[in-house]
Amino acid sequence: MAHPPHIHRYITMEEKGRPRESTIKLIQRLLSLIVRYKLRLSILLISASLSIILNLYTPYIGRLLIDQGIMAANVDNMIRYGILLASIAFTGWCAGVSRFYMLSWITQKLLYDLRKLMFEKSMQLDYGYFSSIEPGQIISRFTNDVDTVGETATSGLLDTLFNSFTIIGAIIAMLSINWKLTIAVFFMMPLIIFTVITIAERSRAAYRVVRSKVGELTSKVEESISGIREAQSYSERRRIDVESFSRIGLEVMQANIRATKVIGLMNPLMNLIRGGAIAIIIVYGGYLVSIGEATIGSLVAFYSYLEMFFGPITMVALFYNTFQSALAAAERIFDFIDAKPSVVEASDAIDLEIEKGEITLEDVYFSYDNTPVFQDFNLRIKPGEILAVVGPTGAGKTTLANLILRLYDPQKGRITVDGVDIRKIKISSLRRQTALVPQEPILFEDTVIGNIRYGRPDASDEEITEAIRRLGLEELIERLPEGLYTRVTEGGANLSVGQRQLINIARALIRNPKIVVLDEATSSVDPYTESLIQKALKKLLENRTCIIIAHRLSTTFLADRVIVLENGRIVEEGSHIDLLRMGGVYAKLYEAQLGEAVKAIRMASG
Amino acid sequence: MKTSLARLFAYMVREKKTLASFLIVSVTGIAASMLVPWVVRDMVNYIISLIGTGNFNLSIMIFYASALVSLFVASGFLEFLDRYFSELLSQKVIFRLRVDLYSHLQDLSYGFYDKIDTGQIILRTTGDMDTIGRFIGFSFSRLIHSILTFIIAITILLSINAELTVIAFIILPLLTFVVIVFNRKIAPILEEQWTVFSRFNTVIKEYITGMRVVKALGLEPVFRDNYMDKADRVYDLRVSFAKFASFMWPSIGLLSGIASVLVYVYGGFKVISHTLSLGDLVAFITYLSMLNRPIISFGFFIINYKRAMVSASKIFEVLDAEPEVREEPEAIELREVKGAIEFRNVTFGYVEEKPVLKGISFKIRPGEKVAIVGGTGSGKSTILKLIPRFYDPWSGQVLIDGIDVRKVKLSSLRRHIGIVHQDVFIFSGTIKDNIAYGKPNAKMDEIIEAARIAGIHDFISQLPRGYETPVAERGITLSGGQRQRIAIARAILMNPEILLLDDPTSNLDAETEARVVEALKKLIEDRTAIIVTQRLSTLKLADRILVLDKGEIVEDGTHEELLSKGGVYARLYMSQFAHQEALLAREV
């Protein structure tokens, strides 16, 4: 048996080699989202400006209080300025409360909107997109990435804005107090810029390492926990896993410490520059005071403004670093939001009530990557027909199901239902009338009955019980600790594999679909239960078109027609008996699986 | 039970050197920065004495200036060290905690994982660790600073002027009150946030991992409702948290603003009445403003502290979980295994009072191959899981070579047993990594041999990258049958004396199955094997068949014996042909 050649797609976390959106673009996009909250944003801007102005004003009043109140021994002035200071503090409080609240509100609203946008996007994206990226990667976009944007982006962007205001305000204030001093101090400016830029660049590189190490750690944990049952089956694994986890943990630690060393230099260096600036104030300012060109109050005020100048500059510089990770996260979110679905609804798509359920595949070409699974593939499934698809593993049976259900679109050729190209049918309309039992049963954290109800959300308990009864599964379900109301844990871990499959079958049938695909739906179910289901299916599938994919050939008896798929080609087709008579591939498969038994029965029956 | 804080603290204390260095550096650094206003005060007084005199002495000014600059340099350097050591401390604690948690997770048995959501565990090893890291590396060091600054500043303030100090701290009780009220309000919100957020994660995880069914059945609207519901909760909780938080910080600012007004005015009077020098007042105000930062960072500390305690309690909750399957202290090393397996009156179930296996007994001789068949959910996989001790029976014994498995070291027990689970798990990495999963240093020809027996070698070798082909986490690009055979190869590579195969051919086509069965037959010639299967063609591997029905072994014998008996097995067996028979009848 030969397999078609493959190239496996493998997309890693740091998707590489794609053109990146520029930082400016990303910031613009974030801002465009924030700008929509006009009212709160204006309140935020007003209250923030107010608190900044008041902050800037405080040292000035303090100076007046000293110069005109205390130095002049003027009690009236002193009390007046004291009251002024107190009312400034109170107004500052109001502005502060509203500033913090509006900021948090905007941040949370932004996160909420991003999450909503992403979900809406996920509804449009096709299955192919999700199967090409590791689930963990997509999940972390919805959770970690969104929060990372929230932690730094909004508050950071706005803080930077305010910090720049403060810096400008402080400069103006210093100029107005004493322009000579200001200019003297500004000889430090090139030094500041140089320091900020050098450190920012280095720390960005260092933090990039941190991020990638943390990503590694997260995937390691993710995988270890999901695969823990497998891991515990291999006694050596504990040591190996703990060792490799410790190694990654250690690398995370080292990367963090390296980054801290780089960024930790920022403060001392800024301090050094600040020290220089203060030295200038003292020497030069002291001189100015001594010749009567400056007052002592103005010198103290000048000093406060200088502090107001250095604080925000350091913050802006630090922010620039943390902002990088927010930008990376924002980029991953926007990537997702911008992703182009490859299965799209035509603008003139129609609502089709499937009457007959006739399916045709015409000259279909399909490949997941570059090696075709199907080439010039043709198949016609008659209305109400039950078609069995058998063939070696990897032949393309599941792929065929994917195409018929339009989980993927073929690259060439077309697929029709009742003569209508499925690309011309509204996706929701098609989905409503089709059902799939996947090869890997899928269960959600809900009760058993809740899981079945996913098939038709408005199904009543009675309808579901009735469906179970018709499938002959009552007894099996009753054996569960709480019957239909047993809670299913993550991934159905508390159910046997066969039980998981049965629930998936019940879920598909409760939909009342016109077209059903059963992909190895009973591969782990015992033969007796399977025969019960087959008996039931015979009735249930009347007037429905059904594709049964199965390796177990006892399953194919139901079929009106069997096709044998090999390497994406139909090599044999006909009824079960015709194929047995033909003595080809199918007969050989049958012989291999059931041959001896059939002989035994034949002998027994005469 | 110690509180989470005490336990976290114990982790910190273990890093003695780092903690001590951090404390020393902190104290020195703060002392250095405290000297600044001192120098400023002298200087201001000096400058005041100059007013109008015009006799400016450059060398004295330069002395003051250079004293200041060197203080700045020194305190900057100390600040760097401070940051370095606090980060080191936090990283070391997190590292220890992470490794402890991870190792503990490796030891917890299946029973634990049956009950917990993996998303919650992942949240604990990542998000919660970060929260704690931030707490130790940032908030804790800030707190130490705040306290030290506070103490030093108050001492200095007192030494400058005791009266003013009292005035300045009149509002302290108010401050304490604000913090306490805040504290009480946010604790439940943070706790709930954790729970809601972890549920939110679960919904997304289900939605993304179940995408095949979601898309095929058009379930997006159902999930949207559920998702938006959780997203709403997350949003609501965070906004209500913000309500409290946005009152707290400005309030702290307001209180310290009022304190400084009081000092200005009161101090002003004293300067006017010549009981205080202006330089002292300026110095006092400078020192007082030094307290602003520590007070505000104390506010931050409160929030981060609460957050960290929620996270720490979640982590310790897992660390405290006892594995249900535990190694006895006097457990022995199982060296050579002949491969006899015995179940002696074993009763076991997952849910209390609902036994799945009811008093099962059977014996398997060394080298015997036994198949277990039975209805869906009858307990076949459960029997297999009891042998490597993934669970312990409620009563009765499981014995290997006559030794109770509970008397044996877990790792030595599992070393002799190879198991192919019914649900296959493919790890991210290459195909080679996946086959060599239990034995990463296996030689290439061993790996190829295992792949050959599992019937997957031909497929792998015609991939462009062969054994080095990467597969994604859940093996999404492999077909069902391909994954199953990789799992078989993985177990075979271990060369175990006992091989447990749980429905190993369920996703194989008849021809592949026949070849795999043929190869396995040779492989297990002199090993003990238990095969659970629904496929008659795979039953060929076994010498003997055990039939399980409703948790009891109802039949035991060879295929022929059981068939002629006309019992449960015969029914199971014949039902495969129920319809074929009809067809055959038509055919003849």
Ligand SMILES: Nc1ncnc2c1ncn2[C@@H]1O[C@H](COP(=O)(O)OP(=O)(O)OP(=O)(O)O)[C@@H](O)[C@H]1O
């Ligand atoms: N998402 C995917 N991306 C790339 N290749 C894929 C993807 N899914 C399947 N393939 C490959 O396409 C081929 C056909 O796979 P398909 O799942 O249709 O096989 P199958 O006939 O259903 O096999 P089985 O009986 O084992 O389930 C296989 O070789 C498989 O490796």
Ligand SMILES: Nc1ncnc2c1ncn2[C@@H]1O[C@H](COP(=O)(O)OP(=O)(O)OP(=O)(O)O)[C@@H](O)[C@H]1O
């Ligand atoms: N981890 C678990 N927690 C709770 N109940 C469980 C768990 N695993 C299995 N069960 C229950 O125990 C019973 C026996 O399950 P088991 O997996 O042993 O069945 P099985 O015979 O292997 O069935 P199948 O043929 O479908 O694989 C089932 O009813 C199942 O719901």
Ligand SMILES: [Mg+2]
């Ligand atoms: Mg398939």
Ligand SMILES: [Mg+2]
């Ligand atoms: Mg099982």
